[in-house]
Amino acid sequence: MTGGTGAAGAAGAAATGSSSDEEQLRRLLDGMDLARKVGQLFVTRVYGHRATAPDPVDQQANRKLHGVADAAELIGRYHVGGIIYFSHARNIRDPAQIAALSAGIQRAALARPVPVPVLISIDQEHGTVARIGRPATLLPSAMALGAGGSPADARRAARIAGTELAALGIRQNYAPVADVNTNPANPVIGVRSFGSDPQAVAALVAAQVHGYRAAAVAATAKHFPGHGDTATDSHTGLPVLERTRAQWEALDEPPFAAAVRAGVGAVMTAHIVVPALDPSGDPATLSQAVITGLLRERLGHRGVVVTDSLGMDGVREKYSDDEVPVRALLAGCDQLLNPPRLPRAHQAVMRAVETGRLTEERVDESVLRILRLKQLLGLFDTTRTDPQAVGTPAHREAADRIAERTTTVLTNQADLLPLSPATHPRLLVTGADPASPTGTTGPPTTVLAQALAELGFTASTAGIARAVAAAPGHDALLVCTYNVTEASAQRGLVDRLVATGIPVITLALRNPCDIAHLDGVTASLAAYSWSDTELRAAARVLTGAAAARGRLPVPVPPLFPLGHGLSYPPR
Numbered sequence: 001m002t003g004g005t006g007a008a009g010a011a012g013a014a015a016t017g018s019s020s021d022e023e024q025l026r027r028l029l030d031g032m033d034l035a036r037k038v039g040q041l042f043v044t045r046v047y048g049h050r051a052t053a054p055d056p057v058d059q060q061a062n063r064k065l066h067g068v069a070d071a072a073e074l075i076g077r078y079h080v081g082g083i084i085y086f087s088h089a090r091n092i093r094d095p096a097q098i099a100a101l102s103a104g105i106q107r108a109a110l111a112r113p114v115p116v117p118v119l120i121s122i123d124q125e126h127g128t129v130a131r132i133g134r135p136a137t138l139l140p141s142a143m144a145l146g147a148g149g150s151p152a153d154a155r156r157a158a159r160i161a162g163t164e165l166a167a168l169g170i171r172q173n174y175a176p177v178a179d180v181n182t183n184p185a186n187p188v189i190g191v192r193s194f195g196s197d198p199q200a201v202a203a204l205v206a207a208q209v210h211g212y213r214a215a216a217v218a219a220t221a222k223h224f225p226g227h228g229d230t231a232t233d234s235h236t237g238l239p240v241l242e243r244t245r246a247q248w249e250a251l252d253e254p255p256f257a258a259a260v261r262a263g264v265g266a267v268m269t270a271h272i273v274v275p276a277l278d279p280s281g282d283p284a285t286l287s288q289a290v291i292t293g294l295l296r297e298r299l300g301h302r303g304v305v306v307t308d309s310l311g312m313d314g315v316r317e318k319y320s321d322d323e324v325p326v327r328a329l330l331a332g333c334d335q336l337l338n339p340p341r342l343p344r345a346h347q348a349v350m351r352a353v354e355t356g357r358l359t360e361e362r363v364d365e366s367v368l369r370i371l372r373l374k375q376l377l378g379l380f381d382t383t384r385t386d387p388q389a390v391g392t393p394a395h396r397e398a399a400d401r402i403a404e405r406t407t408t409v410l411t412n413q414a415d416l417l418p419l420s421p422a423t424h425p426r427l428l429v430t431g432a433d434p435a436s437p438t439g440t441t442g443p444p445t446t447v448l449a450q451a452l453a454e455l456g457f458t459a460s461t462a463g464i465a466r467a468v469a470a471a472p473g474h475d476a477l478l479v480c481t482y483n484v485t486e487a488s489a490q491r492g493l494v495d496r497l498v499a500t501g502i503p504v505i506t507l508a509l510r511n512p513c514d515i516a517h518l519d520g521v522t523a524s525l526a527a528y529s530w531s532d533t534e535l536r537a538a539a540r541v542l543t544g545a546a547a548a549r550g551r552l553p554v555p556v557p558p559l560f561p562l563g564h565g566l567s568y569p570p571r
Contacts (some may be wrong), residue, residue: 023370029364031114032079037064037360038349039079040367041329043121043337044304046071047089049097051104058090066342069166072108074258075118078346081160082119083333083372085170087439088548089130095168095387102169106383111280111491117379119218119370120173124165126157127529128191128510133438134532135391136164142204143512144406144528146195146553147565151207153402154194160220160395166217171377174268174306176208178221179228181554184513186280188233191510191528195553196562198251202258207478208361209262214375218265219273223308225277225284226252227270234271234314235282238283239357241274248276257299265373266304267295269333271314283315286324291332304369306335310345329358334366350511396533405539408526408550409566410515410559416476417521418544418571421456424475424503428460430467431480432509441532444509451539452478468496476503476522478542484514494518507538513556528549544571 003279029037047061048054051071054062059069068074070460071083083105085091085098092098102120109118123129127141139157140148148154158176165173179195194201204222212219223234225248243251256267257436269285278289285291285307292453295301307328308315315324325336325345339345370436374380387447409417419427433443441447445461452459462470471477477497484490498502498520505523508514512526527538551565 010093017455021375023348025368025375028114028116028371029367032364034353034360036079036114037363037367038346038353038372040081040116041334041349041363042078042080042339042342042346043081043082043084043119043335044074044342045086045089045338046074049090049093049101051108055090073104074111075105075108078342080118080342081116082172084120084338085120085122085131090443090457092132095390098132098168098170099385099387102385103383106169109385114276116371117374117383119172119374119377119379120170121174122165122170123174124161124170125177125192126161126177128437129529130437130531132168133436133440137161137399138392138438138441138531138533140403140406140534141191141529143181143191143553144534145204146193146200147408147526147550148402148406149200149530149551149553150405151203153405154204155207155211156398157402158208159214160398162212162215162217164390164395164418166215166387169383169385170217171379172218172220172266173212174220174222176205176219176221177223178205179223179226179295180251180255180258181228182228182251184377184554184557187377188230189228191227196252196555197553200553202254205255206262209237209259209264213263213265214433218304218373218377219259220266220268220269220306221256221259221264223272224256224267224269225270225274225290226256227272228543230250230272234308235312238314238317239272241272243274243276245276246276249497253299256295260299260301264301264305265333265376267301268306268308271308271312281490282327285315285333286319286327286331288331296332304335304373306334307333307337309471310336311338311340316340322347325349326352326358329362334369345417366433378405399533400537403533403545404540404549406528406534406550407538407541407548408512408552409548409568410512410525410526410552410556410564411521411543412566414522416505417542417548418568419476419542420544420571426458426474427452427476427478428470428474429465429480430462430463430464430470430477431493432482433480434482434509437531442530442534445532447532448478448480448507448533448539451536452543455539455543455545457543464493467493468500471497471500471502474502476505478505478507480509481506481514481518482509483511486517491517505542507542512552512554516556516559526552534564544568546570
């Protein structure tokens with residue numbers, strides 16, 4: 001166990017579970033000066049694998065970004081309430097290192113004159129957005145869970161994910177995605193969404209909120225008021241959601257309402273414009289009508305509201321980096337995530353209070369909500385970590401079983417599937433090999449070939465350039481596809497392989513709509529992501545080692561409606 005100490009004095013008594021908890025938190029708040037209060041509002045990245053004396057390159061990056069050398073100095077100077085981990089910030093190496101980093105951050109926070117634990121967060125959605133890889137348990141993507149259709153599996157997945165995050169000292173996860181994927185061309189959400197049916201998405205979102213809560217991790221439903229029908233990526237532009245108010249209430253609201261009813265710890269805002277909800281043209285993050293009027297007053301959310309990253313272009317198009325954090329607070333947000341320059345943003349909020357534009361009482365409201373969340377998570381009692389609880393055999397076994405129930409068989413001409421070593425012993429695996437989201441798995445074709453070999457097949461791989469030449473002598477050709485479009489070169493590869501006369505099976509690694517652009521294939525499946533967990537599950541379904549059960553959580557026009565999926569029992 002990596003040890004941590006509860007905060008002393010008023011902070012230490014803040015989470016006793018007694019009726020005096022709120023009084024203790026208010027006394028803690030009263031002991032903060034304005035700079036400390038403002039610091040609690042910010043969640044920022046910091047470079048390095050240690051809280052003190054990280055590698056020189058990371059110290060240099062921190063000085064350039066924040067004017068400090070490391071996480072301990074960051075906490076000392078800016079009193080930040082939260083830190084977010086990123087692989088690109090070199091925070092993530094292995095479980096023991098992550099746990100030690102978390103423990104070091106908490107030691108630095110609790111050693112301050114006003115000791116307040118830091119709420120450490122991460123984007124660990126699983127599937128296409130995951131920061132921590134093996135040996136941590138890798139779970140199916142949201143859309144895969146949508147294909148499984150089981151709230152029990154969604155809850156179990158969240159509890160596993162949350163348990164492992166908590167063991168590393170990470171107590172807030174920016175998941176689940178509550179966006180309803182009603183636009184197949186959406187460039188940023190896609191398989192990060194559970195699907196296109198608002199009620200089905202709502203059930204899975206609520207299940208995951210309960211799962212994370214059971215693991216003492218704050219779930220964060222995102223991206224309010226709903227990013228599922230946008231055609232612009234808010235990382236690079238400002239999307240506009242052209243819905244009527246009635247359409248928003250029917251399509252986008254239900255999952256967020258379900259999250260609030262389930263007691264979600266936090267809701268993340270979207271940098272999108274919804275004219276029907278606020279005609280001002282301001283992004284939702286900066287809209288009082290959306291954040292206070294809808295999220296707080298209509299839906300009744302009393303927990304924390306966190307902005308999406310303030311470094312994204314979608315929130316920076318209309319206002320300056322000084323103005324954005326102030327407007328976010330005026331709109332009703334509490335946590336200000338990853339501003340482009342923390343010193344500048346911190347100073348801007350301080351100045352807004354000092355000039356009277358933003359009242360200190362308004363700041364206190366947000367700080368209290370953040371402190372209550374930390375109290376709810378038990379951070380005032382203990383900040384202990386346990387890296388040995390990460391990637392346990394029981395967790396990996398559960399992930400395998402969940403993943404098997406998500407793989408979806410879309411087409412199966414002449415009942416080719418499930419494949420048998422007796423009739424189709426020699427398999428060639430080729431096609432797309434996208435990089436691993438975590439950098440710790442894959443490549444997909446190799447993982448699939450190994451899984452098929454373990455199931456009794458003679459499986460080999462071939463790169464795209466030599467796939468057609470390598471095809472003769474094989475009994476079936478398995479092609480991994482990735483986001484196929486009408487102009488995609490992947491279509492030409494599949495056409496050439498189909499022309500060999502050998503049965504071709506496609507496995508969509510991400511977008512299940514790939515099959516709509518491919519002709520002549522004998523069978524097709526959708527995996528919804530390409531971690532080793534999902535790929536090995538697909539191999540078991542492909543060969544009948546596991547039953548085919550998954551159902552499309554989105555339609556695949558013009559071929560298949562929502563809910564399509566072929567079934568067969570295990571061999």
